[in-house]
Amino acid sequence: MKLKLKIWRQKNADSAGKIVDYDINNVSPDMSFLEMLDVLNEDLIAKGDDPVEFDHDCREGICGACSLQINGEPHGPDRGVTTCQLHMRKFKDGDTIYIEPFRAKAFPVVKDLIVDRSAFDRIQQAGGYISVNTSGNTIDANAIPINKHDADKAFDAATCIGCGACVAACKNASAMLFTSAKVSQFSLLPQGKVEATERVMNMVKQMDLEGFGNCTNTGACEVECPKGISLENIARLNREYLSASVKG
Amino acid sequence: MSGILNTSIARKIAMALSGLFLIIFLTQHFIINFTSVVSPESFNEISHFMGTNPLVQFLLQPVLIFGVVFHFVMGFILELQNRAARTTGYAVYKGSANANWVSRNMIISGLVVLAFMGLHFYDFWVPEMIYKYVEFNSEDPNRYYEELVHKFESPARTGIYAVSFILLALHLWHGFQSAFQTMGVNNKYTPAIKNLGKAFAVLIPFGFVVIAIFHHFNH
Numbered sequence: 302m303k304l305k306l307k308i309w310r311q312k313n314a315d316s317a318g319k320i321v322d323y324d325i326n327n328v329s330p331d332m333s334f335l336e337m338l339d340v341l342n343e344d345l346i347a348k349g350d351d352p353v354e355f356d357h358d359c360r361e362g363i364c365g366a367c368s369l370q371i372n373g374e375p376h377g378p379d380r381g382v383t384t385c386q387l388h389m390r391k392f393k394d395g396d397t398i399y400i401e402p403f404r405a406k407a408f409p410v411v412k413d414l415i416v417d418r419s420a421f422d423r424i425q426q427a428g429g430y431i432s433v434n435t436s437g438n439t440i441d442a443n444a445i446p447i448n449k450h451d452a453d454k455a456f457d458a459a460t461c462i463g464c465g466a467c468v469a470a471c472k473n474a475s476a477m478l479f480t481s482a483k484v485s486q487f488s489l490l491p492q493g494k495v496e497a498t499e500r501v502m503n504m505v506k507q508m509d510l511e512g513f514g515n516c517t518n519t520g521a522c523e524v525e526c527p528k529g530i531s532l533e534n535i536a537r538l539n540r541e542y543l544s545a546s547v548k549g
Numbered sequence: 550m551s552g553i554l555n556t557s558i559a560r561k562i563a564m565a566l567s568g569l570f571l572i573i574f575l576t577q578h579f580i581i582n583f584t585s586v587v588s589p590e591s592f593n594e595i596s597h598f599m600g601t602n603p604l605v606q607f608l609l610q611p612v613l614i615f616g617v618v619f620h621f622v623m624g625f626i627l628e629l630q631n632r633a634a635r636t637t638g639y640a641v642y643k644g645s646a647n648a649n650w651v652s653r654n655m656i657i658s659g660l661v662v663l664a665f666m667g668l669h670f671y672d673f674w675v676p677e678m679i680y681k682y683v684e685f686n687s688e689d690p691n692r693y694y695e696e697l698v699h700k701f702e703s704p705a706r707t708g709i710y711a712v713s714f715i716l717l718a719l720h721l722w723h724g725f726q727s728a729f730q731t732m733g734v735n736n737k738y739t740p741a742i743k744n745l746g747k748a749f750a751v752l753i754p755f756g757f758v759v760i761a762i763f764h765h766f767n768h
Contacts (some may be wrong), residue, residue, distance in 0.1 A: 307640070320640055373643030399641040406636050472644060472653055473631035475557075505556050514634030515557045515627045517655065518727040519648035536735030542558045543733060 302328040302389060305397040306341065308353055311410050314417075318410065320399070330390035334377060335360060335367060337389055338400075354413040360385040362527065365462030368469070369414055370401040375466035375525050383464060383527045403469035407476070407511040420511040421463045421479060427507035428500035429483040431492045442492065451489045458485035460528045467522035467530070473514030478522035480508045481538035482530045488541050498548050501541040560627060565731035567620040568724050572749070574613055579753050582697075582760050589694040596693035600677065621663055628656045651723045658720035665713035672700055701764040710761045714754040721750035 303326045311318030325341050332340070335357050342352035358366035367384040371377035377387045392398065400414065408416040433439060447455075461482035468476050484501050487493025493500070516535060523532045554560050581599070585592040599605050644653050651658070673696075680686050701707050725746030729735075734742065 309640075370639060370641075373639060373641040374646055378646070401639055401641070404635050404637055404639055406634050410637075470647055472648070474634040475631075477557075505558055509557050512634060513557075514631040515561055516731075517627070517631070517652065518723070518730045519652040521644070521647040524647035532730065533735045536730050536733045539558055539562065539731055540733030542556075543562065546559070 302330060302392070302394045304328055304337075304392065304395070307397060307399045308414070309401045309410075310353070310413055311402075313412055314409055318413075320401075328389050330388070332389045333360070333385055334369070334371070334387040334389065335385050354411075354415050356415050357385060362386045363462060365464040368403045368416065368418075368465060370399075370403055370469055372399050375403060375469035376464075376527055380524070381527060381529055383462075386527075403465050405465075405468045405474035405513065407474065407513050408465060408468065416465070418463070418465050420513070421465065421476070423511065424476065424480055424504050424507045425463075425483055428496070428503040429487070431487055431496060433492075445491055447490060454533075455486050455489040458482040458489070458530065458534055461486075461526075461530050462528060464527065466525050466527060468513065470521040470525035471514065471516075472519060472521065473517055475516045475522070476508050476511070476513040477516035477535050477538065478526060478530055478532075480504055481534035484538050484541055485534045488537065497541065498545040501538065501545045505538075505542055557630075560623060561731045564620065564623050564627065565728035567616050567623070568728045569732075570616045571620060572721070572725065572728075574616070575753060579756055582757065585694060585697055586760055586763055592697070593691050593693050597688070597690040600681070600693070601688060617666065621659070624656065624659050649723075651719045652727070655720060655723060658716045661713055661716035662720060665709070665717075668706075668709065668713075672706075698764050698768050701761050702768065704765065707761050707765040711758045714758050718750050718754040721754070722747060725749055 303324070306323040306325060307320045308323060309318055310321045323341060325337070325344070327340065328337050335355070338353060338355060345352050356366045356368055358364040360367075362383045362385060365383075367376075369376065369384045371384065371387070376382060376384045377391065379387050379391055402408075402410050402414045402416045403418075405416075407420040408418055411417050459482075461479060463479060465479070467478035468474050471478075484504055487500060488497050518532070518535075520532060523530065554563055581592070581595050584595060676696075681688075701710075726739075726743045729739070729742050729746075
């Protein structure tokens with residue numbers, strides 16, 4: 302396959318970036334999107350140019366490291382996959398592909414296609430945990446009976462890998478889907494109920510402090526989420542917030 | 550107020566509550582307007598009651614005005630915050646791939662409805678206030694129907710009215726179900742709420758337009 306790539310290049314966080322055109326000729330339809338970028342980078346290095354910087358780690362869709370806004374959609378045109386699971390067979394020979402970093406004020410560009418997603422870490426640190434006695438008297442989590450429906454919903458929420466596609470897709474750059482998943486995975490379980498009030502108030506406060514936008518329920522996040530995190534979680538977050546506000 | 554509305558979710562909940570309040574108001578407004586088609590006498594009677602009852606005039610009307618102003622002002626505040634949350638835009642952004650036009654452009658449909666509200670106040674509310682509280686005219690319980698019909702004589706005004714209500718329909722198409730989601734309602738009843746919202750978004754604005762066209766062609 303021959304492709305025309307239009308890639309955002311930015312030297313560092315302080316410099317202005319721009320879209321740069323690249324032609325790539327030796328792309329196999331069986332390559333993953335990141336392997337295609339690896340090939341491009343090998344060519345660039347061979348020519349003495351700077352390779353295109355992008356985030357990646359596990360390359361099997363479970364770590365949440367890879368990102369990229371591909372032709373206007375986070376993780377590209379495929380559904381339920383991360384960029385590392387996107388294959389070049391989803392594109393046609395001769396296609397032009399725009400590759401940009403996830404855009405949000407709370408996700409500043411570090412270099413090229415790499416953005417700083419530590420805002421998510423700070424939201425998590427604000428309350429996305431439970432306090433457990435680890436002094437030798439720890440109660441086995443499996444010893445607490447949990448209704449199957451709730452356990453399934455909590456597990457579904459816990460599959461969020463924190464990649465940031467929800468923020469990238471949202472026209473408001475809202476982090477509500479991420480925050481709601483992280484609140485839901487605890488609020489549905491008995492272990493999470495103890496700190497439920499502080500958790501939701503603190504995580505929402507941190508989410509706002511980071512400068513993410515407001516949720517307007519367009520549903521774009523749910524469609525683009527590689528893990529299929531549902532809007533039900535945002536409704537649950539809203540309920541948790543209402544309930545915590547009433548408790549004070 | 551800033552204390553109550555100091556988080557994004559609180560502001561969204563306030564937005565949803567004011568929206569639901571305006572939906573209830575719209576329903577009662579439609580019912581009253583509809584009586585003008587079936588019985589001018591009933592329309593005059595109800596309008597006279599609404600225009601002279603102290604509870605309606607001095608409690609419900611200020612609450613309604615607050616609800617309208619709050620919904621618009623908060624809408625602008627949220628829109629500005631949302632725009633500020635993405636300072637560098639995308640070269641390519643395929644919004645239509647994952648969300649419908651209506652949900653992405655509530656500010657556009659909202660602005661058209663706001664412009665219409667300006668015209669509506671100019672047409673009905675301002676003359677009504679002048680009639681009652683500036684000129685202190687004696688109350689005529691039979692004037693309302695004639696005033697309504699008179700406004701719909703103009704084809705331009707009837708046209709603007711119709712277009713505005715199409716935009717209101719689009720606003721409600723997303724807004725109705727969105728308000729429930731914001732209030733935390735997403736359960737087995739959600740498909741029914743979404744369908745009810747779509748039916749409301751089509752039938753009520755369409756009904757308003759039908760009433761306007763009826764008076765335009767009937768007089």
